[in-house]
Amino acid sequence: MATEIIATEGDAMFAWLIWILPFVAALIIPAVAKVSKLSTGRVAIGFAAMSAISAAMLFPMALEGHEIHSQVDWISAIGLKAGVLADPLSIIMANVVGWISFLIICYSTGYMKGDKDIVRFWFWMMFFIGSMQLIVLSDNLLQLFFGWEGVGLASYALIAFWYRDKAKHHVGKEGRTVLGIMEYYSPTHSGMKAFIMTKVGDVMMLAGMFLIFAFAGTFGFKELLADTAWAVNMSAEGLLVPAVVLLFGGAIGKSAQFPLNEWLLEAMTGPTAVSALIHAATMVKAGVFLVARLGPLVFALGAAGILVDQFFEIIAWVGAFTALLLATQAMVNPEIKKVLAYSTGSQIGYMMMALGIAGLSEQFVDGYTAGFYHMISHAMFKASLFMAAGSLLHVVGSRFMTDMGGLRKKMRKTYAFMWAAGLGLMGAPFITTGFWSKDAIFAAVYESGNEWALPIFIIAVLTAAITAFYTTRMMGLVFFGKESKHIEKMESEGHHIHDAPRSMWIPYGILAVLTIGIGVIGFSAEGGIHELFTEYLDESFGIQTPHIDVEISGSLGFLSGLNPIAVGASLVAFAVGFGLGYIFYIGRWVDPVKFINSNIFFYALHKVILNRWYLNAMIYWGFVIAPLWAARAIWRYFEKTAIDTGMNTGLERSVRFGAKVVQGTQTGVAQSYLFVFGAGLLFVVLILLI
């Protein structure tokens, strides 16, 4: 199988269409709305489907390991090119993004029914998807950055979608404060928070991009790989690792990793369909994708003898720490969407961990495949969970799990599908995709042979146990036990609680079924991706894999390729987490509140975790309130005296004075104009003569 196969024009066209079609939809939706507001949803579904189908058309090619690299001149005068790079990595990613987005769009037709700003919603959703696909398919950093900013803009607009800031769209509990910082946020506040926090990462990324450009003279991934002299030069200056770490800064921001993780929780103020899109398909996966895109490139440089280990160590540790940090917080939060949000951050941490570990081990492909596979499986079950949570909110009308409870008889479909997807998140053994992808990560970490392997492995297993616990807790609180007062009140008022309409449950049903369905063949699926990536990394980056120890066979023999310690750890983690969760929340044999209050240690721990490890409050103190004080002080003592009277007023006055002078010459009298004309003629001739 040659990588340099000449792709047909048609294939290249599909690669372009994947990201162009959603943008086209975004453009025509406002126009369609003029004719019929109802059809906008159909247009969105149609274009999302066409985009996903375009991605699917390329899928067979990806399986064969082919790639398409199609370029056009963008601004030839300054040598910029735009292009699509459809290799196995981006094609698989484009399919995941495309199909999940398609399902979420279908779901949204039900979820957003009757919203009077629906046109704005469709516009930004399609813009969001288009920007994400642009990131996935672009062949250079600059174009990727355009998509990156597009995603940021769309997320801002969608998180703050309900900009009228009604109380029911807030997150957090009203009146609750931590260290004097209120943790109760309105949609507009949250949108701005997400925008600014991710922007911190974006600025770092921009700096890294131009640092690399200054040495390499190109933004193209292929070009960067083709001639690595730039990396040698940068490394000699000690700038290579800082530059790639700066790029990773962008990924930290987008993927909500520590220390830029706090925006993700407040992003829950958007419509739930948006949350699903952000968490499963478009936004947070962009950071992981960026690392997956750059990882092999950096690793290939490392293989060429340039020192890049720190880059991967940073990724692995940031990932591991975030995974644990956010998982713990998911254990205690009362809001269902926030639990899922913490869980996303934590799972993304797993992916980062795996990608980082990949670069630290001999077998790059193991960790790489594990991280990527986990991203795919996470996309499926998390999208499903979010959409299901959205339908719970839709039905119950409250974001607090304490307002639910005992819903398993009333919402049978949602109950079943949430179990399926939730088992995926927990990593229920052998039948869910989550198990296989998490197991692959454990194995990759354990086998990496790096000095950090053991601590990271322990963190990973601990996190897995916590994950199983909080997922069980969520299921227990929502579906088991007695009905809450809130629900009783609703029923007494005549509301009938039942499953959401078909347009809503079918999409998350499909994904939940897939979580189990693919899970059954999960191990061979992983083997397939492993083999594909082995070849891809070899052909495109020259990363050799010493030996392939994965056997692909359908029957029971498949277990032979597994690492027993990883599997064992995985099983134990699941059992412990699920067991504890069952005791507290499903069986309800022990009251969790009493349990926590029984012991000062548990009480303190609970409080710290519930207060988000005080990180959010500290960020507000350090980066919002303190700068405001400083700004006020500077304004009062420095700006007002020195700058204001000196520079600003001076500058403004001089501009005003200039304007007055120029306007003064414009007397309105034609003779004076003509006189100036004559003088000008003389002036020009004189300049020419001299």
Add this chain to the structure above:
Amino acid sequence: MIELTSTPIIILAILGGVGVALPVISIAMKERGTVASYGIVTLIALFASIGYVLYQLALDHVAPAAIFSQDVLADDAFGSLFAIAMLIVAIFTTVGSFSYMKNKANPSVYFSLILLSTIGMVLVAYATDLVMLFVAWELMSIPTYILVGFLKKDPISNEAAIKYFLFGALASAIIIYGISLAYGITGSTNIGEVIQGFMVLDANLIPIGLLAVGMFIAGFGFKMGLVPFHMWLPDAYEGAPPTIAALLAAGTKKAGFAAALRVIVMGAVALSLDWTLALGIIAVMTMTVGNIAAIMQKNLARMLAYSSIGHAGYILIGLSIAPFSTIGIQGSLFHILNHAVMKGAAFIAVAGIVTALAVTHIEKIKGLGRRMPITALGLVISLLALAGVPPLNGFWSKLMLFASAIDAGTVVWWGPWLAVAGVLNSALSLAYYGWIIRKMYFEGETEKRIKEPRAIIAVMIFSIIFMVTIGVYPEPIIQFTEFATPAINVAFTP
């Protein structure tokens, strides 16, 4: 002889035929035709013309920028680029006039004059003979004198026309004087031959050649709005009907640049003078005066007029460093095309505001974003594009111009300073563009939405799409400008 199927001849036939026929038909119909009927006929003629230009380009029948020709007209890409820009502007003006001219006298004459003036502009761009150039120049100018003063009952319109006319007449006289000098010392009126004559000029006659070039700069600079030949411009744009201001700012101004590129740059190159610095100084003066004067303006049309003076300065950057950087003229052409659309759209938006609300004062457009959302959006996008905000088309052409100035820094010390002046001026211009945007969107109470003229909406939507599309993917236009850029260095090294 030039072929009868060449683009300029066909445009002349279509637009001239319709332009002459319109008033005749109107009289034959005893003046019963409506504005819309005349407008549609005009539009058909304009679309036919632009269609023909594009068709010829698509078929590769157009020579790359030739600049010189034995004939009086050259059917080259340079001319085609300008023809496209001017026809787009003429279409904008015509469409904008549908609503603006409603209930006003003599629509047939009005549209006929627009067509005749458009022929003039197009022929200026194609002309390769000084006599042809002059005739076309006058064909372009004379109808616009009438159009500026078309509101007979409005003293402002009349005053604007008188000032414009006096300057125009003087500029024409100066140009023809320059032509007579050039003819006298080289013995020909063909631009190519004149320039060859300049190259082998007797040393005693060089001052006369200089005088001729200086007169061309003054004469064409009047239309371009170069400082210090700009004094008429704000008055004329403010007093004129806003649709006609669009035609002037976006159309005839570009004809000035076409003539300047064909005559001044080439002639000055042939005389191998230190003319570049002169143009550089004028460029900086022009953009600075334009932007500074715009800051304090209270009238939307007048502010845009000053801003268009500022933009003449940016475009002139490319001309002044033409011999030192390969992308200088290319950047100028790109910016000319962009500016035609941006400024055209902005003025048509003003025309829409005038039609619907009868105001141009900035204080009176508060809350326009709610009253006329599409017009306001079109105005905002065109203002942002004028300021050079990415990713809109104005960003790329300004980038090219400034990049070319920095590029020229390796040859002439003052090159980068042009870029510095340009960037500072762009920042300055954001101040007053931002002010308009603030008035429209962040001030005013809850105004009700009013009905926007449909023709204006059409122009707005087209220009928004154009500006954003070119902003995201400018390559086709850049390729075209490269094709249309004359090879100046051929003349530079005789």
Add this chain to the structure above:
Amino acid sequence: MSNELIDFVIVSVALLAIGIYGLSVKRNFIRMLFAVEIVINAANLNLVAFARFLPHSGGQTFALFSIAIAAAEVAVGLALIIVAYRMYKNIDVADFRSLKG
């Protein structure tokens, strides 16, 4: 021969100067129109004179063109000033200055 040509050029430059002077100093619109005409005629004089002394006689043709165009221009100018006169009862250009600044 060339002495004679220089005579024509001197006259023409003098006319040019007179024209520009007249335009910048006179206030009466009709006089300003005259001044413009004088500049154009200076150019015409040049053209005809050069054509006489050059092998290429295009200058004379051009002069004819220029006379015709100047006539058209003057017609428009007069029309404008008639309109202005109806409104202001005045043709002093310096009084038309409501547009300024």
